Amino acid sequence: MASEHTGGIVERVQDFVSENKRAIIIGTAALALAAGGAAAYYASTSSRPRGPGDVEKAERREKKKASHGKGSHGKKKKGVKDQDGPILEERVPPPKVEEVSEEALTAEQILAIPEEERTKTAASLKTKGNTAYQNRNFTQAAALYTRAIEVSPKPEPVFYSNRAACYVNMSPPKHDLVVLDCDEALKLDANYVKALNRRAIALEGLERYEESIRDFTAATILDKFQNQATASAVERVLKALSTKKAAEIIAVRGARLPSFTFISAYFAAFRPRAHPTLPENPSTGDNTLILALEALAAADYPHAVTLINESLEQGISWDEGKAEALNLRGTFKFLVGDVEGAKVDLTESIKLVPSFTQSIVKIASVHMEQGNAKLAFECFDDAIKQNQNDPDIYYHRGQVLFIMNEFTDAAMNYTKSTELDGQFVFSHIQLAVAQYKSGNVANSMATFRRTLKAFPQRSEPQNYYGELLMDQQRFEDAVEKFDKAFEMEKQKVGTIPNVLPLVNKGLALYQWKQDITEAEKCCNEALEVDPECEAAVATLAQLNLQQSKIGDAVKMFSRQAELARSEPELVGALTFKYATLSQMEFLKNYPSMAAQLNQMAMNMA
Numbered sequence: 148m149a150s151e152h153t154g155g156i157v158e159r160v161q162d163f164v165s166e167n168k169r170a171i172i173i174g175t176a177a178l179a180l181a182a183g184g185a186a187a188y189y190a191s192t193s194s195r196p197r198g199p200g201d202v203e204k205a206e207r208r209e210k211k212k213a214s215h216g217k218g219s220h221g222k223k224k225k226g227v228k229d230q231d232g233p234i235l236e237e238r239v240p241p242p243k244v245e246e247v248s249e250e251a252l253t254a255e256q257i258l259a260i261p262e263e264e265r266t267k268t269a270a271s272l273k274t275k276g277n278t279a280y281q282n283r284n285f286t287q288a289a290a291l292y293t294r295a296i297e298v299s300p301k302p303e304p305v306f307y308s309n310r311a312a313c314y315v316n317m318s319p320p321k322h323d324l325v326v327l328d329c330d331e332a333l334k335l336d337a338n339y340v341k342a343l344n345r346r347a348i349a350l351e352g353l354e355r356y357e358e359s360i361r362d363f364t365a366a367t368i369l370d371k372f373q374n375q376a377t378a379s380a381v382e383r384v385l386k387a388l389s390t391k392k393a394a395e396i397i398a399v400r401g402a403r404l405p406s407f408t409f410i411s412a413y414f415a416a417f418r419p420r421a422h423p424t425l426p427e428n429p430s431t432g433d434n435t436l437i438l439a440l441e442a443l444a445a446a447d448y449p450h451a452v453t454l455i456n457e458s459l460e461q462g463i464s465w466d467e468g469k470a471e472a473l474n475l476r477g478t479f480k481f482l483v484g485d486v487e488g489a490k491v492d493l494t495e496s497i498k499l500v501p502s503f504t505q506s507i508v509k510i511a512s513v514h515m516e517q518g519n520a521k522l523a524f525e526c527f528d529d530a531i532k533q534n535q536n537d538p539d540i541y542y543h544r545g546q547v548l549f550i551m552n553e554f555t556d557a558a559m560n561y562t563k564s565t566e567l568d569g570q571f572v573f574s575h576i577q578l579a580v581a582q583y584k585s586g587n588v589a590n591s592m593a594t595f596r597r598t599l600k601a602f603p604q605r606s607e608p609q610n611y612y613g614e615l616l617m618d619q620q621r622f623e624d625a626v627e628k629f630d631k632a633f634e635m636e637k638q639k640v641g642t643i644p645n646v647l648p649l650v651n652k653g654l655a656l657y658q659w660k661q662d663i664t665e666a667e668k669c670c671n672e673a674l675e676v677d678p679e680c681e682a683a684v685a686t687l688a689q690l691n692l693q694q695s696k697i698g699d700a701v702k703m704f705s706r707q708a709e710l711a712r713s714e715p716e717l718v719g720a721l722t723f724k725y726a727t728l729s730q731m732e733f734l735k736n737y738p739s740m741a742a743q744l745n746q747m748a749m750n751m752a
Contacts, residue, residue: 257297257298260298262300265298265299265300266299266300266301268298269295269296269298269299269302269306270295272291272292272294272295272298273291273292273295273305273306273309275291276288276289276291276292276295276309276310277309279291280309280312280313283316285313285314285316285317286313286317288309288310288313289310289313289314292306292307292309292310292313293310296310302331302335303335304331304332304333304335304336304339304342305332307328307329307331307332307335307342308328308329308332308339308341308342308345310328311324311325311328311329311332311342311345311346311349312345314328314349315345315348315349320349320352322349322350322352322353323349323353325345325346325348325349326346326349326350326353329342329343329345329346329349330346333346337736337737338369340366340369340370343362343363343365343366343369344362344363344366344374344377344380346362347359347360347361347362347363347366347380347384348380350362351380351384351387356384356387356388356391357388357725357728359384360381360384360385360388360725360726360729361729361732361733361736363377363380363381363384363729364381364726364729364730364732364733365732365733365736365737367381368733368737368740369737381726385722385725385726386718386722388721388725389718389719389721389722389725390718392721392725393714393717393718393721394714396708396717397484397714397717402480402483402484402485403483404448404449404452404479404482404483405482405483405679405681405710405712406677406679406680406681406710407446407448407643407677407679407680408643408645408646408647408677408679408680408681408682409482409681409712410448410482411446411643411645412645413478413482414443414478415573416542416543416546416573417505417539418538418539418568418571419444420505422437422440422441423436423467423468423471425437425468426464426465426468429464430461430462430463430464431461431462432457432458432459432460432461432462432463432464433458433463433464433465433468435454435457435458435461436454436455436458436463436468436471436472438454438458439451439454439455439457439458439472439475440471440475442454443475445641445642446641446642446643448479451475451479452479455472455475455476455479456476458472459472459473459476466499466500467499467500469496469499470496470497470499470500470503470506471496473492473493473495473496473499473506474492474493474496474503474505474506474509476492477489477490477491477492477493477496477506477509478509480492481509481512481513481516482712483712484712484713484714486513486516486517486713489509489513490510490513493506493509493510493513494510497510501533502533502534504530504533504534504537504539504540505539507526507527507529507530507533508526508527508530508539508540508543510526511523511524511526511527511530511543511544511547512543514526515547515550516713520547520551523547524544524547527540527543527544527547536567537567538563538564538565538567538568538571538574539564541560541561541563541564541567542560542561542564542571542573542574542577544560545557545558545559545560545561545564545574545577545581546577548560549577549580549581549584552584554581554582554584554585555581555585557577557581558578558581558582558585561574561575561577561578561581562578565578569601572598572602572605572607572608573607575594575597575598575601575602575608576595576598576607576608576611578594579591579592579594579595579598579611579612579615580611580615582594583615583618591615592615595608595611595612595615598612599612604635605635606631606632606633606635606636606645606648607632609628609629609631609632609635609648610628610629610632610645610647610648610651612628613625613626613627613628613629613632613648613651613655614651616628617651617654617655617658620658622655622656622658622659622660623659625651625655626652626655626656626659629648629649629651629652629655630648630652632648633646633648633649633652636648643676643677644676644677646672646673646674646676646677646680646683647673647680647682649669649670649672649673649676649683650669650670650673650680650682650683650686652669653665653666653667653668653669653670653673653683653686654666654686656669657690663690663693663694666686666690667687667690670683670684670686670687670690671683671687674687679710681707681710681711684703684706684707684710685703685707687699687703688700688703688704688707688723691703692727697727697730697731697734698731700727701724701727701728701731704720704721704723704724704727705724707720707723707724708720708721708724
């Protein structure tokens, strides 16, 4: 809650592709369609000659019949299950149906039949299979398609695809056989979209999600992004895969702190407080607590974590000190993603000192992390009952309202916070941003100008003012503010500079001049200062996509996943990673498309 600015940058990074109308395939139809309609520009190499009796016309006739066959309540009659639309298709005009012996032929008998007669017999068997399929006799239909495959001198891909359709509709579906048949169909025609879709559905049923995304992605591209069902399938399977992988990663990886930038942003959102006064005869744990608070003040976060844990293990002799220690340990648990552990420590802190409003406010953060705004607001109410003059309460309640897009109410809380303490820069900044989001641009810019004057030595007003200027496409002025902000950051002694102004500068230069080289330079410089800056990693990932440097993009998305603090953040990073990997797989399997896609991406700036 206190570091939503960092998250906001990452979201903008992921969205700036669409903002600039760049034609980038990310492997998911949802993302591609969001990119300014870029999907419409992708060509397909899957076109095949079709005769006057082809499946497309047959499907249109079936749809027309279905539209006239609705019941009195406008509901369609239930048809054969198939997520890819009508299953059966004819790739050539169907031959006249002839009588075919019901007896299966041996391999020797088949070879003895002239090739032309075998072709006619296979076509007839397929037609009988179609009839059985339409009558929902899937076992018989599959047997007829099998005989057609055995008899035909050159089995058509549709024979395998139609048999796969039978397996799809059996109860339970025979997903493994669907995959095998679609494999055969795609060996004969790699651009066979229906076979790709059927295999993707079967692979999804088998929970082979990465392969399923590969096929759904290929089908989406080859089908020119026109099939909404396939587009939805990509999004669905990506979510299933990313959620599964995220859970596996969370289960095995140890707790670790997020980036310096993230932690600094969180703690900066709380006003500094004096250290608690030690008792007359402090214990070892009491002294260790003070050391932990001193490490925190020096922004030595790993050392602060170690010391605060040691202080509680050693034992703290007085309630106020123990409440402070539990507050800090709970905060670090929250930052590493241990939300439940954070709740336990913060609750215990409040039990020891009920008036400790900072712990109450931080539990509100926990509730928001869990998506429970109601409990978060109850915490703020409790905090106000304890100390209605604590400005932090109103600032953080404003943050929750801001996240909920209640900008007018958020502005009222920021104003209350500044009235109680006008020396906290973030209340002024967030007030200006909330005014801007409410559409009060003139008031917002005036608030920012007053804040710049009131806090001439602080970098944050310069950086956030630059963001608003960038949103107004005043890029030159924005870059000037970002440069000034980072120069101020570099003047700090004994701490790592905040690199977000550098990342913002990179985004501004890209949006202003399409200068990818300078944008990358800014992000790389940011990572030299803070190697775990997620915003810089996310920006580099998207810049690599812009240049069709898919392998480099995957590396960056993998790094973003490593840096993810919470499971939702991890799912988001993995979604981009696997979507991009599916693009790599498509280009590997359809190399003839690579030049076309790259050229389109270059021409869509």
